[in-house]
Structure formats: structure tokens, C-alpha cells
Amino acid sequence: MGDLRINISGLEFKNPVTTASGTFGNGEEFDDFFDLNLLGGMFVKGMTLEPREGNDYPRMAETASGMLNAVGLQNKGVDHFIDNIYPRIKHLDTHIIPNINGSTVEDYIEVAEKLNEIDSIPALELNISCPNVKAGGMLFGTSCPSAIAVTKAVREVYNKMLIVKLSPNVTDITEIAKGVEGAGADSVSLINTLLGIAVDAEKRKSVLSTVTGGLSGPAIKPVALRMVWQVYNAVKIPIFGIGGIMNATDAIEFMLAGASAIQVGTANFIDPQVSVKIINGIEDYLERHHFNSANELIGAMEG
Amino acid sequence: MAKIIKDHEVIEVRFPVSDSYIISLRSPVEIPAVLPGNFAEIQIENSSDVFLRRPFSILDVDYENRIISFLIKIIGKGTKKLGEIRRGDKVSLIYPLGNSFSLPEPGKRVLIVGGGSGIAPFVQLGRILKVNSNDVTFLIGGKSKKDILLTALFSEFGEVLSTTEDGSMGEKGFVTDHSVFKSENLPFDRIYSCGPDAMMKAVGRISKQNEIDCEVSLENMMACGFGACLCCITETVEGNKRVCKEGPVFNINYLKWEI
Ligand SMILES: Cc1cc2nc3c(=O)[nH]c(=O)nc-3n(C[C@H](O)[C@H](O)[C@H](O)COP(=O)(O)OP(=O)(O)OC[C@H]3O[C@@H](n4cnc5c(N)ncnc54)[C@H](O)[C@@H]3O)c2cc1C
Ligand SMILES: Cc1cc2nc3c(=O)[nH]c(=O)nc-3n(C[C@H](O)[C@H](O)[C@H](O)COP(=O)(O)O)c2cc1C
Ligand code: FES
Numbered sequence: 001m002g003d004l005r006i007n008i009s010g011l012e013f014k015n016p017v018t019t020a021s022g023t024f025g026n027g028e029e030f031d032d033f034f035d036l037n038l039l040g041g042m043f044v045k046g047m048t049l050e051p052r053e054g055n056d057y058p059r060m061a062e063t064a065s066g067m068l069n070a071v072g073l074q075n076k077g078v079d080h081f082i083d084n085i086y087p088r089i090k091h092l093d094t095h096i097i098p099n100i101n102g103s104t105v106e107d108y109i110e111v112a113e114k115l116n117e118i119d120s121i122p123a124l125e126l127n128i129s130c131p132n133v134k135a136g137g138m139l140f141g142t143s144c145p146s147a148i149a150v151t152k153a154v155r156e157v158y159n160k161m162l163i164v165k166l167s168p169n170v171t172d173i174t175e176i177a178k179g180v181e182g183a184g185a186d187s188v189s190l191i192n193t194l195l196g197i198a199v200d201a202e203k204r205k206s207v208l209s210t211v212t213g214g215l216s217g218p219a220i221k222p223v224a225l226r227m228v229w230q231v232y233n234a235v236k237i238p239i240f241g242i243g244g245i246m247n248a249t250d251a252i253e254f255m256l257a258g259a260s261a262i263q264v265g266t267a268n269f270i271d272p273q274v275s276v277k278i279i280n281g282i283e284d285y286l287e288r289h290h291f292n293s294a295n296e297l298i299g300a301m302e303g
Numbered sequence: 304m305a306k307i308i309k310d311h312e313v314i315e316v317r318f319p320v321s322d323s324y325i326i327s328l329r330s331p332v333e334i335p336a337v338l339p340g341n342f343a344e345i346q347i348e349n350s351s352d353v354f355l356r357r358p359f360s361i362l363d364v365d366y367e368n369r370i371i372s373f374l375i376k377i378i379g380k381g382t383k384k385l386g387e388i389r390r391g392d393k394v395s396l397i398y399p400l401g402n403s404f405s406l407p408e409p410g411k412r413v414l415i416v417g418g419g420s421g422i423a424p425f426v427q428l429g430r431i432l433k434v435n436s437n438d439v440t441f442l443i444g445g446k447s448k449k450d451i452l453l454t455a456l457f458s459e460f461g462e463v464l465s466t467t468e469d470g471s472m473g474e475k476g477f478v479t480d481h482s483v484f485k486s487e488n489l490p491f492d493r494i495y496s497c498g499p500d501a502m503m504k505a506v507g508r509i510s511k512q513n514e515i516d517c518e519v520s521l522e523n524m525m526a527c528g529f530g531a532c533l534c535c536i537t538e539t540v541e542g543n544k545r546v547c548k549e550g551p552v553f554n555i556n557y558l559k560w561e562i
Binding site for chain 2: 022023024025029030032033045053054057058059060062063064065066067069071074217266268269270271272273
């Protein structure tokens with residue numbers, strides 16, 4: 001049986017399958033569907049310093065092989081997470097990784113400082129790529145100097161694993177990846193959603209209250225794969241591959257293109273058990289192709 | 304309440320009228336307890352433009368034979384595609400989802416106002432209210448006679464009134480034009496409503512004016528249906544809440560409706 005363990009910047013994941021922020025709640029919503037302890041890790045819903053109500057309804061539009069969302073980081077704030085949510089899920093035998101957001105660099109620093117205090121949280125995902133908020137969010141992740149500045153600032157106060165989540169809404173993602181690597185990121189995760197809009201022809205109106213939203217699902221997979229491959233060839237730090245992963249084959253494609261691990265996002269909405277199926281499918285693939293370890297898949301695509 | 308995700312076998316798809324059907328499916332496992340107001344997320348496969356599951360209220364459950372049914376109105380691509388499914392085909396269902404209607408004290412008088420496919424949750428509710436010794440009146444609205452469905456079933460649980468916009472059945476007009484609302488003191492202690500937003504708001508307004516407790520079941524657009532995505536929210540006095548998890552049933556006083 002192949003070894004599914006993956007080591008990312010010194011942190012061991014029992015397998016390369018994790019769930020993407022904002023698509024898995026705090027895990028609890030999936031409790032009825034499978035044993036969460038089977039996951040390699042769980043990226044919980046994006047949090048901010050202060051509670052946020054998010055954007056107005058409608059926040060979602062279905063598109064061909066995907067969806068647009070404009071949730072806008074609705075959350076009860078980092079303190080609520082630490083005091084109320086985390087105690088309910090910390091018994092889980094999987095890495096629970098918060099996804100943090102802010103309108104200013106100071107916000108990011110304060111959230112990171114608070115989470116740094118919690119020993120059992122092994123890593124942070126710095127979201128500089130949310131397309132659905134007016135201030136901060138993607139603005140940090142689409143300019144190289146600001147991506148570097150926020151990464152540096154958080155690096156100074158956070159001494160565990162720092163993952164920076166990159167935006168695909170840029171001309172050259174490798175520039176940003178190299179920038180955050182230089183600023184001290186231990187890993188990068190990509191991609192966040194692609195900026196898009198949906199139009200209701202009958203009503204001659206935009207579907208989303210915010211007009212623009214973030215596109216996710218299989219529709220974005222080829223773009224995500226391309227970006228993972230580009231970043232793999234540009235930086236040394238390990239990559240979490242994200243974007244339209246619906247099954248084990250998709251997950252393996254991301255690893256072959258250079259991802260050390262993957263995050264399952266929108267697929268959770270359609271099949272809440274999909275992550276376990278992906279774990280089993282990777283195991284099966286290793287056996288069929290006579291690999292000893294999932295590590296051997298990373299970047300193994302021939303050009 | 305544990306939720307299940309299982310492939311169900313299609314037993315029957317029946318069209319009482321051309322644009323609505325009742326689909327019955329058999330579960331491979333025992334059906335968990337379903338409360339009135341609960342819904343299911345149905346996956347409509349092999350269709351490139353129907354990507355997400357679709358939420359539908361649970362019409363009825365036959366626990367003994369493990370059969371669950373839905374009343375579905377064709378409004379777009381997913382509901383059309385599902386209506387074309389054949390007996391014996393497999394469909395993935397997740398349920399029971401969401402909260403349920405709260406029950407009034409025994410003996411209280413209840414008015415149930417439904418429009419379109421919004422009447423689906425009221426079969427189970429009507430049955431329970433009857434057992435609970437409530438005096439139930441159903442008021443069903445539609446464009447014309449063909450839109451007034453399930454009346455035979457409802458009449459087992461209480462009196463059935465109707466309105467149609469073209470006057471082809473019951474009183475002419477919208478549900479809120481019905482003479483049942485004309486009396487000084489409305490003879491109801493509780494009102495339930497499900498259907499188009501405008502209808503629920505109009506019913507909510509009358510309930511508020513008459514200080515009658517009113518619960519509505521919302522049909523917001525959903526991506527997951529089980530609380531994970533935060534796409535389906537509605538504004539409440541306690542901030543944004545998930546219609547799929549904290550709802551779909553809400554007391555109108557809890558909603559930030561301007562009525
Ligand atoms: C809790 C809940 C219970 C429901 N119960 C029932 C039921 O018992 N029977 C039933 O027939 N339907 C029910 N619905 C509505 C049903 O989910 C939609 O009709 C269905 O998803 C439409 O899918 P479609 O692919 O046919 O439409 P699409 O092709 O996706 O859409 C067609 C058009 O309708 C609009 N639309 C689709 N869904 C909605 C919505 N929810 N609100 C406003 N506009 C919408 C779209 O914007 C589009 O313009 C329920 C919805 C919810 C949330
Ligand atoms: C409804 C929804 C909410 C999301 N919320 C967040 C979030 O809070 N933080 C974040 O970094 N990414 C968020 N994302 C982006 C996902 O984590 C992921 O990067 C993206 O959806 C692409 O992956 P997918 O195609 O597998 O869904 C969200 C995505 C969706 C669909
Ligand atoms: S539809 Fe996903 S949270 Fe309600």
C-alpha cells in the first residue's frame with residue numbers, strides 16, 4: 001500500500017487531501033457525512049479581526065461547470081473562532097488551518113498574533129486574494145509590493161507555518177509567488193477564485209448583488225493547473241493546488257503539475273463525501289502505477 | 304438529526320398537470336425522521352449546465368416502504384431535466400435538511416397559505432396539525448385552476464379554500480384578496496405560508512397587522528444546502544442567517560422584512 005503522507009515545510013500531513021477555505025464551514029457541517037479525522041487537513045472559513053456580515057443576497061450564481069460567489073467573508077471574528085468554534089473542533093485528528101483576512105496590514109498582524117498563541121494550530125493561510133471585499137483582500141494579492149509587505153509583516157509575528165493564498169487575477173502569478181517566498185512564506189496555495197460576473201438577460205440585471213464575484217469549480221481547473229505548474233517552476237516552497245478538483249484524477253493532475261497537496265473546494269457542495277473518495281482514489285492510483293509514496297507524484301508531469 | 308446522502312431509486316414520476324410532477328424515490332436505507340419544513344438536495348446528473356444540487360421541500364415520506372416524494376414545478380433547466388428521469392434510475396439525495404415549522408398548542412386555529420410549488424411542505428404539516436387537534440384551513444393560490452394542486456390531500460386535514468388570478472377556481476384574485484381575510488377579527492391563532500416572495504410578504508403583512516403569529520418558508524438560492532457556503536443568507540434581527548440551516552422556516556418578526 002502506498003504511503004500517502006506528505007511533508008510540507010516540516011509539517012506532516014497524513015495525506016495530501018485538505019478542504020478549501022469557505023467551502024467546508026468549520027467542518028461541523030460535514031460531520032454527518034464522513035469521519036473528518038481522515039482528512040489531511042481542513043482550511044476553515046476565512047476570518048477577520050472584527051465580525052463581518054458579508055455582502056447582500058444574492059451572493060451566488062451557477063455557471064457552466066462552476067459557480068460565482070460573492071459571500072464576502074461573512075464571519076464572527078477571530079475571537080469568536082478562538083473562544084467558541086475552535087474548542088468544538090480541536091479534538092479532531094487533522095490539521096485545522098485558519099484562513100485569515102484583513103482590510104489593513106495591521107488587521108492581518110493582529111489576527112495572526114492571536115492565532116500564534118494557540119499551540120495546536122500548526123499553520124495559517126494568509127488570504128490576500130479574496131475578490132469579494134471592498135478593502136484589502138485581493139488588493140493585497142494583485143500587487144507585488146503589497147503582497148510582500150503583508151507577508152513580511154505577518155511573518156514577523158507568526159512563527160509557525162505560513163501559507164500565502166494567491167490570486168489568479170494577475171498578469172504573472174510567478175512574480176507574486178517569488179515575492180512572498182522572499183518575504184518568508186513557507187508555502188503558497190493557489191488558486192483563489194477568478195473574478196467574473198453573471199447577467200440575467202430576462203431581467204437585464206446582474207445576478208449578484210455585488211455585480212462581480214469569484215468563479216470556482218471545474219470551469220477554472222485548466223487555469224489553476226497552469227498556474228500551479230508555473231509557480232512550481234518558479235519557487236522552491238511547496239504548493240497547495242486548488243481549483244475545480246472534483247475527483248482523485250483531478251487531484252493527481254495537480255500533484256503531477258507540481259502541487260505537494262491539494263484543497264477541495266466547490267466539489268464539497270455537490271458531494272460532501274468527495275474528500276474521502278479522493279483520498280481512496282489516490283491510494284488506488286499509487287497502487288496501479290506502482291508508486292511507493294504520494295511524494296513521487298509531485299511535479300512528475302513530463303513536459 | 305443525522306443526515307443521509309444516498310442514491311435513491313426512482314419509483315414513479317407522475318404529472319398531475321403539464322408543468323409540475325410528483326417524483327417518488329426509494330431509499331436503500333431506513334429513512335431518517337423528516338419534519339414538516341425539511342428539504343432535500345437533489346443531484347441532477349449528466350447535465351453540463353446543471354452543476355449544483357437543487358433544493359426541494361419533502362412532500363411526503365412512507366417510512367415503512369422507504370419512499371420519499373417531492374412536488375416539483377418546472378421553472379428551468381434542472382427541474383425540466385429531473386422530470387425526464389425514468390423509473391429505475393438512481394438519483395443522489397441529501398436530507399433531511401433545514402429546520403421545521405413550530406407547532407401551535409392543540410386546539411389553536413391555523414391558516415396555511417400556499418402558492419405554486421410552495422404547497423409541498425404543507426402535506427406533512429397538515430397531517431401533524433390534525434393529529435395535534437388543530438383546526439386547519441388551507442388557502443391555495445395560483446394563476447388558474449391547473450395551478451391548484453393537492454386539494455384532495457389537504458381536505459383530509461382541514462377546509463380547503465382557493466383563489467385564482469383568472470377566476471377559474473375559487474375566488475378571483477391573489478390569496479390575500481380572499482374573503483377569509485375580510486373579517487374584523489381574523490379567526491386564526493397561527494398562519495403558515497410558503498410560495499413566491501411577494502405572496503409571503505403580503506401574508507406576513509396581514510399577520511402583522513392582526514398580531515397573528517406567522518411562519519414562512521423561504522426559497523433562497525442555495526449552493527450547498529447544508530450550511531457550508533453562506534450563499535443562501537437572509538437578513539434577520541440577529542444579522543445574516545443561513546436559510547438552509549437556521550431556516551428555511553422563519554417567524555416573520557425575526558426577518559428584516561419591510562412590511
Ligand atoms: C428550501 C427550498 C425548498 C424548495 N422546495 C421546492 C419544492 O418543493 N418544489 C419546487 O418545485 N421547488 C422548490 N424550491 C425551488 C427549487 O429549488 C427551484 O425551483 C429549482 O432549484 C430551480 O432549478 P432549475 O434548474 O429548474 O432552475 P434554473 O434553470 O436554475 O433557474 C431558472 C430561473 O429561475 C430562477 N431561480 C431558480 N431558483 C430560484 C430560487 N430559489 N429563487 C429565485 N429564483 C430562482 C433563476 O434565477 C432563473 O432565472 C425550493 C427551494 C428551496 C430553497
Ligand atoms: C462559497 C465560497 C466561499 C469561499 N470563501 C473563501 C474564503 O473565505 N477564503 C479563501 O481564501 N477562499 C475562499 N474561497 C475560495 C476557495 O477556497 C477556492 O480557492 C476556490 O473556490 C477554488 O477552488 P474550487 O474550484 O475547488 O472551489 C471560497 C470559495 C467559495 C466557492
Ligand atoms: S446553501 Fe450553503 S450555507 Fe446555505
